[in-house]
Amino acid sequence: MSKDVPHFQNYVMCPYNKSHILLPSRLAAHLIRCARNYPSSKLVRCAFNNTHLYSADDMKTHLENCPDRLKSIKSEQMDSFAESEPKKFVVESAENWDDEPAAPTYNPLAHCNTACVIRNPQGVAPAERREFREKERKRLMAISKKTS
Ligand SMILES: [Zn+2]
Ligand SMILES: [Zn+2]
Known part of the structure; x- marks a missing residue:
């Protein structure tokens, strides 16, 4: 039965038609062609990866878990952390001086x-x-x- 797709887990399903089983590397190109066959499709494209296509409702759930979104958040946090670390140190030591007379x-x-x-x-x-x-x-x- 799975003769045509021997390593199913390595393939992705076309969001327009579940019988379109593709290699992930070919999905982006396929979606552009396949979208023409489904002009009435209400699928929404993920802002973080244009091969993520979901219905408007599913997109809300997807955005919470989208691996590409989580990746971009992580790198943003690392960037701001590296930037703000020296500043934060100065602020902390200044706060300690102010805090002492106002001890509760x-x-x-x-x-x-x-x-x-x-x-x-x-x-x-x-x-x-x-x-x-x-x-x-x-x-x-x-x-x-x-x-x-
Ligand atoms: Zn397709
Ligand atoms: Zn996504």
């Missing part, structure tokens, strides 16, 4: 540990520096009173 679990004690560090004045006379330190001590005492 705000702990006033932990905040004080960093805020209560005595600020080191630059380029001031020793007397002024002493005065500055005295002011800082008072400032820190005021902070610790407020937070405790």
Whole structure:
């Protein structure tokens, strides 16, 4: 029965006529000729491979699974991934700086540990520096009173 088509799985069926069994490499040429015999055919051509012909309803299902569409999506993703990777790295490290003060679990004690560090004045006379330190001590005492 399968004498004419010994390796059926290697052949494709013409979408216009299921008795047209062809080699995949000849399908494109066949479809152009065969389409003339079926001018009333409502078959829709797949945008990703012009040998994919389906009815409008079947085309919706086909487009979800079309191997050529999946192939093109894959290569698009690889392209954009390679392009955006260096940019993404920069954005991520910038985000980390912004995220830290706005941590959702705000702990006033932990905040004080960093805020209560005595600020080191630059380029001031020793007397002024002493005065500055005295002011800082008072400032820190005021902070610790407020937070405790
Ligand atoms: Zn045909
Ligand atoms: Zn397709």
